[in-house]
Amino acid sequence: MPATLLELVRISKRFGGVVVAHDLSLSVEPGAAVGLVGPNGAGKTSLFSMVAGDLRPDAGTISFDGAVVNRLGPAARCRLGIGRTYQVPKPFERMTVFENALVAAQQGAGARGQDSHHRAFASLERCNLIDKVNREAGSLGLLDRKRLELARALASGPRLVLLDEVAGGLTQPEVRELVDIVRSLRAEGTAVVWIEHVVRALVGAVDRLLCLAAGVVIADGDPVRVLDDPAVREVYLGTELAIEGTV
Amino acid sequence: MSAAGELLAPSAIDGTGFTVRRAARSSGWLLGFAAALVVLLAFMPALVSHGDTSLLVNVFVLLTISTMWNLLAGYAGLVSIGQQAFIGLGAYSVVVAAINGMEPFTVIPVAAVVCGVISIPVAALVFRTRGGYFAIATWVVASAAQLVISSITSIGGGTGHPVPGLSSLAPGEFANISYWSALAVVVVALAATYLLLRSRLGLVLAAVRDNEDAARAAGTRVTLARGVVFVLAAIGCGAAGALLAVTQLQVEPVAAFSVQWSAEIIFVTLIGGMGTIEGPILGTVIYFVLQQNLAQHGAWYLIIVGTVAVAVAIWFPRGLWGTVTRRLRFEFFPVRYQVVGPRPQDSGSPT
Numbered sequence: 359m360p361a362t363l364l365e366l367v368r369i370s371k372r373f374g375g376v377v378v379a380h381d382l383s384l385s386v387e388p389g390a391a392v393g394l395v396g397p398n399g400a401g402k403t404s405l406f407s408m409v410a411g412d413l414r415p416d417a418g419t420i421s422f423d424g425a426v427v428n429r430l431g432p433a434a435r436c437r438l439g440i441g442r443t444y445q446v447p448k449p450f451e452r453m454t455v456f457e458n459a460l461v462a463a464q465q466g467a468g469a470r471g472q473d474s475h476h477r478a479f480a481s482l483e484r485c486n487l488i489d490k491v492n493r494e495a496g497s498l499g500l501l502d503r504k505r506l507e508l509a510r511a512l513a514s515g516p517r518l519v520l521l522d523e524v525a526g527g528l529t530q531p532e533v534r535e536l537v538d539i540v541r542s543l544r545a546e547g548t549a550v551v552w553i554e555h556v557v558r559a560l561v562g563a564v565d566r567l568l569c570l571a572a573g574v575v576i577a578d579g580d581p582v583r584v585l586d587d588p589a590v591r592e593v594y595l596g597t598e599l600a601i602e603g604t605v
Numbered sequence: 606m607s608a609a610g611e612l613l614a615p616s617a618i619d620g621t622g623f624t625v626r627r628a629a630r631s632s633g634w635l636l637g638f639a640a641a642l643v644v645l646l647a648f649m650p651a652l653v654s655h656g657d658t659s660l661l662v663n664v665f666v667l668l669t670i671s672t673m674w675n676l677l678a679g680y681a682g683l684v685s686i687g688q689q690a691f692i693g694l695g696a697y698s699v700v701v702a703a704i705n706g707m708e709p710f711t712v713i714p715v716a717a718v719v720c721g722v723i724s725i726p727v728a729a730l731v732f733r734t735r736g737g738y739f740a741i742a743t744w745v746v747a748s749a750a751q752l753v754i755s756s757i758t759s760i761g762g763g764t765g766h767p768v769p770g771l772s773s774l775a776p777g778e779f780a781n782i783s784y785w786s787a788l789a790v791v792v793v794a795l796a797a798t799y800l801l802l803r804s805r806l807g808l809v810l811a812a813v814r815d816n817e818d819a820a821r822a823a824g825t826r827v828t829l830a831r832g833v834v835f836v837l838a839a840i841g842c843g844a845a846g847a848l849l850a851v852t853q854l855q856v857e858p859v860a861a862f863s864v865q866w867s868a869e870i871i872f873v874t875l876i877g878g879m880g881t882i883e884g885p886i887l888g889t890v891i892y893f894v895l896q897q898n899l900a901q902h903g904a905w906y907l908i909i910v911g912t913v914a915v916a917v918a919i920w921f922p923r924g925l926w927g928t929v930t931r932r933l934r935f936e937f938f939p940v941r942y943q944v945v946g947p948r949p950q951d952s953g954s955p956t
């Protein structure tokens with residue numbers, strides 16, 4: 359296994375005048391749990407989209423498991439082991455919860471027949487969706503949509519999971535449930551990169567924290583130290599992170 | 606065990622006590638009912654007049670092409686308004702084959718395959734566009750096909766060409782063979798659609814229907830799935846076009862490549878319900894009931910058809926069948942998965 363699972367080298371991306379990544383380099387080790395914070399519009403979601411293949415960088419290379427994946431689309435990257443959740447959940451609304459996970463198990467993980475059923479079921483069980491397996495996904499509430507987003511990513515058999523604000527809009531016990539799931543992923547060696555505004559959730563679940571601002575990594579390292587970094591405090595001045603970070 | 610029973614057999618999820626089966630409350634007897642209906646339809650020529658069987662030929666043709674369009678637009682997200690390209694090419698394949706001495710009825714499957722082959726380079730072209738541009742691109746392809754065919758004088762140019770080789774059949778015999786051919790085409794089209802939607806690819810198509818981005822993120826090869834559907838739809842529309850050629854004995858480019866086909870297909874599929882197998886069936890029945898009862902009223906017919914379309918679009922955005930299947934969790938053709946647990950499920954059978 360290579361020493362780095364995901365490697366971004368000098369990535370740049372802009373939308374007109376908005377810079378979402380500026381000469382950004384970053385690597386993630388297998389099994390690492392990395393938190394990603396930064397003010398709104400910093401480019402966090404765009405970074406995920408570039409890793410997952412939904413968005414092409416203007417410059418730079420993205421490697422996964424030792425191979426450059428720049429030219430691969432999102433489906434191919436999912437099959438390689440990159441699973442993502444969307445900040446705004448995108449369930450297959452007219453399909454059942456089970457069918458949602460089954461798509462990922464069959465297509466993302468390449469499972470067939472009973473094996474695919476088993477895989478889909480296991481990921482739903484893990485995300486506490488078993489009592490809703492036959493529900494149409496479009497009828498789910500926010501918490502269940504977030505759970506399903508995670509379950510579908512897990513059913514695809516990822517080695518790297520990209521979580522985009524899965525805890526946003528949830529209550530504290532609900533957040534705790536998701537944190538526990540992420541902890542268990544890390545325990546079994548799946549790498550996680552987790553974007554979250556609820557920093558309190560992150561600190562307990564990651565061993566490294568990155569702060570992104572205007573497409574640049576301004577701090578990277580031990581979560582507590584990153585939150586105390588003056589540069590981080592500067593970009594967050596007067597926002598909820600500053601408040602939560604001092605708790 | 607019967608074929609239907611095997612298709613419906615549940616499979617256990619080891620070590621959980623749960624099993625997976627297809628569909629909610631529908632069951633094998635519905636498929637049995639469908640089979641009985643096909644047998645009954647096969648005997649129709651003995652029961653009704655040739656006028657009625659020739660009406661049914663038109664019903665089967667419209668149902669076939671609507672079922673194909675439903676796969677395209679209702680599942681693969683490919684809103685084509687150019688399926689008449691393949692209807693016309695299917696019809697002209699029969700003309701060309703018959704001119705060269707082949708038996709017109711036996712050419713129907715060949716014409717279908719020809720359209721499937723032609724659709725591959727067409728897909729490579731039109732798949733470069735998305736959404737509204739895709740719709741326009743397919744329409745442009747259909748118009749281009751019409752222009753090309755109209756310019757070939759050996760097959761009648763713009764005025765069309767009769768289908769030779771059918772005069773040896775007695776009128777009654779001809780009507781019966783036409784009817785059975787149309788029945789065979791529609792049954793094969795529906796059965797293939799059903800099996801496709803039950804397959805792994807069917808699950809992919811349902812995902813693409815619901816959210817293309819999420820489908821890709823879950824690992825599905827969306828473009829490949831779309832390509833398969835595009836080719837299948839061309840095959841189905843080609844068969845329907847070939848049927849029209851043999852049953853009407855004459856092919857004219859303006860009629861065969863008419864955009865009117867797309868209007869009918871869209872009406873039928875939208876009122877019945879996109880993204881369900883049953884939708885186009887219900888839509889086709891409604892369309893022909895309206896047509897048979899109202900066509901003599903001229904403008905009123907069009908006004909009522911338009912009103913029905915608007916009313917359904919407003920109050921039943923999933924179409925009539927789409928609304929039924931959602932409320933009752935009922936499918937005539939069971940393609941969905943149902944997880945049955947050791948505990949009562951919140952949406953399974955009532956406790």
Ligand SMILES: Nc1ncnc2c1ncn2[C@@H]1O[C@H](COP(=O)(O)OP(=O)(O)O)[C@@H](O)[C@H]1O
Binds near residue numbers: 378396399401405
């Ligand atoms: N597809 C796009 N087209 C144009 N601008 C975009 C697009 N996606 C994101 N942006 C812009 O890029 C910036 C970064 O967005 P995003 O990556 O979503 O930030 P974050 O997730 O850190 O809040 C924002 O200003 C956003 O408006």
Ligand SMILES: [Mg+2]
Binds near residue numbers: 402403404445
């Ligand atoms: Mg974001």
